Amino acid sequence: MNNILLIANPGSGRGLAEDYAIRLGRLLRRAYQAKVQIYLTEKAGDAYHFAAKAHENQFDTVICLGGDGTVNETVNGIFENDELPTFGFLPLGTVNDYGRVLGFSMDPEEAIQQFKHVEIIQSDIAQINDQKFINVVAIGTISESVMKTDSQDKNRLGVLAYLKDGIPAFFQQKGLPLTITNDEGLPKDIFSSLILIGSTNSIAGIEDMVPNARYDDGLLHLIAVKGDTPLDMIRAALAGGDRTAESDSLYIASSASFNIEVQKAYLSEIDEVLTNVDGDEGPALPIQLKILPQALNVIKPK
Numbered sequence: 535m536n537n538i539l540l541i542a543n544p545g546s547g548r549g550l551a552e553d554y555a556i557r558l559g560r561l562l563r564r565a566y567q568a569k570v571q572i573y574l575t576e577k578a579g580d581a582y583h584f585a586a587k588a589h590e591n592q593f594d595t596v597i598c599l600g601g602d603g604t605v606n607e608t609v610n611g612i613f614e615n616d617e618l619p620t621f622g623f624l625p626l627g628t629v630n631d632y633g634r635v636l637g638f639s640m641d642p643e644e645a646i647q648q649f650k651h652v653e654i655i656q657s658d659i660a661q662i663n664d665q666k667f668i669n670v671v672a673i674g675t676i677s678e679s680v681m682k683t684d685s686q687d688k689n690r691l692g693v694l695a696y697l698k699d700g701i702p703a704f705f706q707q708k709g710l711p712l713t714i715t716n717d718e719g720l721p722k723d724i725f726s727s728l729i730l731i732g733s734t735n736s737i738a739g740i741e742d743m744v745p746n747a748r749y750d751d752g753l754l755h756l757i758a759v760k761g762d763t764p765l766d767m768i769r770a771a772l773a774g775g776d777r778t779a780e781s782d783s784l785y786i787a788s789s790a791s792f793n794i795e796v797q798k799a800y801l802s803e804i805d806e807v808l809t810n811v812d813g814d815e816g817p818a819l820p821i822q823l824k825i826l827p828q829a830l831n832v833i834k835p836k
């Protein structure tokens with residue numbers, strides 16, 4: 535960490551991201567005698583472009599400050615470099631799954647202090663088609679509605695903002711007939727209203743959603759609610775169990791890759807099915823998901 539680029543989305547962190555960036559920069563200069571420059575994003579796409587030029591601009595480390603969207607953009611940008619810089623981030627979003635996984639405090643002031651004692655780990659990075667993702671790909675009516683949740687609402691209401699959009703969608707759920715094929719080429723037909731695929735144990739802010747998953751286990755982890763009515767979803771949420779194996783209410787699978795498509799018999803009946811990638815709109819089905827094992831050096835609090 536000799537030459538650090540800090541990328542901050544000034545709209546995140548309840549409007550305090552720029553202030554946090556200045557304070558984090560000060561700490562990094564003092565603790566590591568590092569050179570630090572701060573770039574502020576002005577629009578979607580900026581974090582990607584800043585990170586993509588990091589190596590060319592002599593930065594060996596890129597640390598972003600923002601929510602899941604900014605982390606996603608920055609990591610995608612980092613992978614455009616000939617030599618990959620080390621990646622770090624200060625979690626300032628509403629959910630921050632990857633921040634939870636790495637052991638960051640959800641209080642930005644505390645998280646800044648955690649940069650005093652860090653280690654560099656090799657983290658898996660997941661990919662949907664040719665795009666990297668950090669936390670989760672979600673498929674289903676609820677996930678389609680919450681990806682429209684407004685950033686200002688999230689700053690104002692926190693996680694409640696998702697309820698505002700998610701509750702109406704909850705009652706309009708439709709089961710999707712999908713074929714999921716794992717890395718052994720085994721296809722499985724399922725009928726589900728919500729499918730989540732993550733690369734770590736924390737999904738949608740629930741830290742033990744996939745209790746056995748690790749950020750460096752080389753696997754994607756899929757959880758899908760069985761059935762298609764709101765009642766099936768409630769049954770899945772209330773069911774006990776440790777979510778380590780398939781149950782009456784949940785499909786569970788782990789694999790280095792998954793291909794997901796609408797079952798061929800239903801193709802003419804079903805409109806486009808969109809995905810939600812790290813909270814933003816992603817590609818429509820069919821999709822190819824895979825894990826890049828231990829592909830990125832990432833800063834983790836000690």
Ligand SMILES: Nc1ncnc2c1ncn2[C@@H]1O[C@H](COP(=O)(O)OP(=O)(O)OP(=O)(O)O)[C@@H](O)[C@H]1O
Nearest residue numbers: 543546575576577578600601602603604627628685
């Ligand atoms: N200055 C900016 N103005 C408008 N949009 C921006 C700006 N900078 C970044 N963005 C876009 O805003 C999106 C959301 O930002 P970010 O993820 O940092 O915050 P958030 O929505 O509050 O976080 P979360 O979704 O985790 O709660 C990003 O995907 C990015 O493309």
